[in-house]
Amino acid sequence: MKTFDYTIQDELGIHARPAGMLAKAAAGVKSTVTIDNGAKKADAKRLMAIMSMGVKKGHIVTVTVEGEDEDTAVVAMEEFFKTNL
Amino acid sequence: MIIREGKSVFKGVAIGSIFVYKKAEKTVNKETVDNIDAELERFETAKAKALEQLKSLYEKALRDVGEEEAMIFDVHQMLLDDLDYNDSIRGIIENDHMNAEYAVFMTCEQFAAMFLSMDDDYMRGRAADIKDISERVISILNGTQVSPEAMPEPVIIVAEDLAPSETVQFEKDKLLALVTQKGSANSHTAILARTMNIPSLVTTDIEIEQEYHGRTAVVDGFAGLIYIDPDEITLAKLQEKKGRADEQRALLQEMKGKETVTRSGKHVHLYSNIGGLQDVDAVLDNDSEGIGLFRSEFLYLGRDSYPTEEEQFEAYKNVVSRMNGKKVIIRTLDIGADKQADYFDIPQEENPALGFRAIRICLTREEVFKTQLRALYRASAFGTLSIMFPMIISVKEVLRIKEIVEEVKLELDRSDIPYGNVELGIMIETPAAAVISDLLAPHVDFFSIGSNDLSQYTLAIDRQNQSLDTFFDPHHEAILRLIQMTIENAHKNGAWCGICGELGADMELTAKFIQMGIDELSVSPGYTLELRKRIREC
Numbered sequence: 001m002k003t004f005d006y007t008i009q010d011e012l013g014i015h016a017r018p019a020g021m022l023a024k025a026a027a028g029v030k031s032t033v034t035i036d037n038g039a040k041k042a043d044a045k046r047l048m049a050i051m052s053m054g055v056k057k058g059h060i061v062t063v064t065v066e067g068e069d070e071d072t073a074v075v076a077m078e079e080f081f082k083t084n085l
Numbered sequence: 086m087i088i089r090e091g092k093s094v095f096k097g098v099a100i101g102s103i104f105v106y107k108k109a110e111k112t113v114n115k116e117t118v119d120n121i122d123a124e125l126e127r128f129e130t131a132k133a134k135a136l137e138q139l140k141s142l143y144e145k146a147l148r149d150v151g152e153e154e155a156m157i158f159d160v161h162q163m164l165l166d167d168l169d170y171n172d173s174i175r176g177i178i179e180n181d182h183m184n185a186e187y188a189v190f191m192t193c194e195q196f197a198a199m200f201l202s203m204d205d206d207y208m209r210g211r212a213a214d215i216k217d218i219s220e221r222v223i224s225i226l227n228g229t230q231v232s233p234e235a236m237p238e239p240v241i242i243v244a245e246d247l248a249p250s251e252t253v254q255f256e257k258d259k260l261l262a263l264v265t266q267k268g269s270a271n272s273h274t275a276i277l278a279r280t281m282n283i284p285s286l287v288t289t290d291i292e293i294e295q296e297y298h299g300r301t302a303v304v305d306g307f308a309g310l311i312y313i314d315p316d317e318i319t320l321a322k323l324q325e326k327k328g329r330a331d332e333q334r335a336l337l338q339e340m341k342g343k344e345t346v347t348r349s350g351k352h353v354h355l356y357s358n359i360g361g362l363q364d365v366d367a368v369l370d371n372d373s374e375g376i377g378l379f380r381s382e383f384l385y386l387g388r389d390s391y392p393t394e395e396e397q398f399e400a401y402k403n404v405v406s407r408m409n410g411k412k413v414i415i416r417t418l419d420i421g422a423d424k425q426a427d428y429f430d431i432p433q434e435e436n437p438a439l440g441f442r443a444i445r446i447c448l449t450r451e452e453v454f455k456t457q458l459r460a461l462y463r464a465s466a467f468g469t470l471s472i473m474f475p476m477i478i479s480v481k482e483v484l485r486i487k488e489i490v491e492e493v494k495l496e497l498d499r500s501d502i503p504y505g506n507v508e509l510g511i512m513i514e515t516p517a518a519a520v521i522s523d524l525l526a527p528h529v530d531f532f533s534i535g536s537n538d539l540s541q542y543t544l545a546i547d548r549q550n551q552s553l554d555t556f557f558d559p560h561h562e563a564i565l566r567l568i569q570m571t572i573e574n575a576h577k578n579g580a581w582c583g584i585c586g587e588l589g590a591d592m593e594l595t596a597k598f599i600q601m602g603i604d605e606l607s608v609s610p611g612y613t614l615e616l617r618k619r620i621r622e623c
Contacts, residue, residue: 011406012207013205013207015207016160016163016164016211016214017156017159017160017163019163020159020160020163020164021163023163023167023168024163043168045168046167046168046169047163047164047166047167047168047169048164048167048169048170048196048199049169051200051208051211052199052200052203052208054203054204054205054208056205
C-alpha cells in the first residue's frame with residue numbers, strides 16, 4: 001500500500017472535469033485508488049462519488065494506492081494530481 | 086407593451102420576434118419487465134447512442150464556441166459513464182425488474198438530489214447536468230427525442246430553462262437573445278450567451294406562453310428588461326441604444342488583446358477603477374491590464390460594525406486571485422466627507438471635505454488601520470497587490486504609515502504568515518502633496534493622482550454644488566501644472582506616476598498626459614477599450 005498527501009491547487013477544487021479525468025486515469029491502473037479528505041472516502045474510479053466529496057481549493061487529500069502495480073501506479077497518480085489539480 | 090424583468094448576463098440590445106421554446110413533455114412510465122437481459126441491452130444501446138450524440142455535440146460546440154465551453158459535453162460523457170450511476174440503473178432493472186426509462190429516471194433523481202444537497206454553488210449546479218444526460222437517455226429509450234424546430238429567421242428565444250445541449254443545438258446565426266425563467270448567472274446557458282455575445286436574461290419573471298410566439302420584442306441587456314410589443318418611442322430609444330452598443334462591441338473586438346502603446350512606442354499601463362469583487366468581470370471583459378484603484382471603503386459601508394480582518398482578507402484575496410497575477414492597487418479606507426458609516430462615530434463637522442477623513446482616521450485609530458493592513462498583506466501572498474494611501478499632505482504622515490506597515494509585517498513574520506512583495510504608493514489629491522511631491526517621492530514606489538479631489542481643493546470649488554459649474558474648469562492650468570510637477574518629481578526619484586480620477590478618462594487630455602510622461606491611467610472598466618484606442622493614436 002502506498003499513500004501520499006496532496007493540497008488541491010485548482011481554483012474550483014476537484015470539479016467535474018478533473019474528476020472525470022481522474023476516474024479515467026484510475027481506471028488505467030490495476031491497483032485500487034482511494035481518495036480520503038478526512039471526512040469522506042471515495043474510489044477514484046467513481047466520478048460522481050469523488051465530486052460529491054466536495055473537495056475545494058486548499059483542502060488536503062490522502063491518496064491511497066493498493067495492488068500489484070502500486071509502485072508505478074502511485075507515481076502516475078501523484079503526477080496526475082500535480083498536473084491537473 | 087409588456088415589460089418583464091430578469092438578470093442580465095450579457096450587456097447588449099436585441100430586437101426581433103419571440104420564439105417560445107418548450108421542452109417536449111417528458112413522462113416516464115413505470116413498468117415491470119420480464120426479460121431482464123433484453124432490458125439491460127436496451128439501456129446499453131440507448132446509452133451508447135447518447136454518448137455518440139454527446140461526442141458530436143462536443144465537436145459542434147468546439148467549432149462554434151471554443152474549447153472551454155465545449156468541455157461540458159466532454160464532462161457529460163464522463164458522467165454518463167460513471168460507475169455508480171450505471172450500477173444504480175442496472176440494479177433497478179435487475180433487482181426490481183423495472184423498465185430502463187424508470188431506472189434512469191429514479192437514478193437521476195437520486196444523484197441530482199445528492200448534488201443539490203451540497204454546500205457549494207458549483208456542485209449544486211451539476212444537478213442540472215445529471216438531469217440533462219438522463220433526459221437524453223430517456224428520450225432515446227422512449228423514442229421522443231426531437232431536434233429543435235428549425236427557426237426560419239433570427240429570433241429571441243423565450244424558455245423556462247435551457248440545458249447546454251439545447252443552447253448549442255440552436256443555429257448560432259439564428260439567435261438574437263435568450264430569455265429564461267430559470268437559470269443563474271453562472272449557468273452554462275449564461276456562459277454560452279456571453280461567449281456568443283448575445284444579450285440574455287435569466288431568472289426573468291416572464292410567462293412561457295405560446296401567445297408570445299412571433300411577437301416583436303426588445304431585450305435590453307443593460308437594464309435587464311424585455312419589452313414585448315414595444316411602443317414606437319421605446320423602440321426608437323432602444324434602437325439607438327442598440328446602435329451604440331453594437332458600435333462599442335465592434336470597438337471592443339478590435340481593441341481586445343492589443344497593447345496599450347503610443348505611436349512612438351511608449352507603453353502606458355491601462356488599469357481599472359473598481360468598488361469590489363462584483364466589478365472584476367467587467368475589468369476582465371474589457372481586457373484591462375490591472376486594477377489601478379480598488380476603493381476598499383465599500384467593505385466598510387452599509388453595515389453596522391467594522392469588517393473583521395478575516396472578512397477583508399477574503400475580499401482582497403478573491404480580487405487578487407481572480408486577477409491572476411495582474412496588478413491590483415488597493416486604496417486603504419477613504420471614509421469621511423461624503424462617505425459616512427454611523428459606527429465610525431465621527432462627530433458632526435462644519436466642513437467635512439476638509440475634516441476628519443481617510444488617512445486622518447487611520448492614523449488616529451491605528452487598530453482599524455492595522456486590521457486592514459494585516460488583511461492586505463495576507464492577501465498579497467495570492468497575487469500582485471499594491472497599497473496606496475489617500476489624502477496625504479505631509480512627509481511625516483508617510484513616515485508614520487511606513488512605521489505601522491513595518492510593525493504589521495513584523496507581526497506576520499512572527500506568526501509565520503506569508504506575504505508578497507507589496508508596492509506602497511500615495512494618492513496625490515491635495516495641492517499640498519502635489520507641491521511637495523519632490524519630498525514625498527523618495528519615500529514611495531508610486532503616486533496616483535486623484536484628480537477629482539485635487540481639482541476641488543485646487544480650485545476651491547465644491548463639485549456637488551451645481552451652481553458653481555460655470556466657474557469650474559476641469560482643464561484649469563493650475564491643475565495641469567500640479568499634475569506635470571507630480572509626474573516629474575516621481576520620475577526624478579525613480580517612482581512611477583498614474584492618474585485614477587475622472588481626468589484619466591478625459592480623452593481630450595490623453596495626449597497631454599502622455600507628453601507629460603504619465604505611466605498609468607486607471608479608469609472605469611467601460612472606458613478601457615476606448616481609451617486604449619485613443620492612446621494608440623497619440
